[in-house]
Amino acid sequence: MDIALLLPFILLIGVMLLMTRSAKNRQRQAMEMRDQMEPGTGVRTIGGMYAEVKEVRDDTVLLEISPGVHALFAKNAIGAVLDAEEYERIISGESAFADDDSPVVPDDASSLTGDATDTGKTDGDGRVELGKSEDGDEADTRDAGDDGENGSKS
Structure with missing residues (x-):
């Protein structure tokens, strides 16, 4: 038998x-992380819910989802155990980047491009004229009743 056949x-x-070894290491790390849970610790479930640990049992954990609302979860459903500072920041709704000068992203694009009335390219009813320029190079000359499909008018 040739060694070239056995090599693959x-x-x-x-x-x-x-x-298999790396999968076992990940399982061991997850078990160690879940063993860090104790009453008062903030956690994130694998579903993305944040809660505070109230009681740790053998295979389950009792979480307080909101004040006075408790739910029982399997320990395997805990995705991350958070440190106290991070949990408070998330619960209070503070941004992780509140101290830096990161740019603010607007809710809509109108603040980026300007309003149509600022450019002076509207016809009297607020519609924007589509075309290359005001010199008459292919300006949009459709009738106001044209809906743009197969030349039909409404």
Whole structure:
């Protein structure tokens, strides 16, 4: 038997062993993270809900979702245990970047491009004239009743 035939199988077994080992390491790290939970700790579930730990049991954890509202979750449903500062920041709604001078993103594009009335390219009823220029180079000359489909008018 030639060694060249066995080489792909040996490589495949080696890769499978490495993948299994890394999966076990991730499981061990997740278990250690979940073992850090204690009453008063802030957590994020795998569904993205933030809550405070009220009681830790063998396989479950009792979370306070909002004041006076408790829910029982499986420990496996906890995606992250948060430190106290991060949990308070998230619950209070403060931005993580509140202290820096990061740009503010507007809710709509009108503040970026300016209003149509600022450019002077509107006809009297507030519609924007579409075309290349005011010199008459292919300006939009459709009738006000034209809906733009197959030349029909409404």
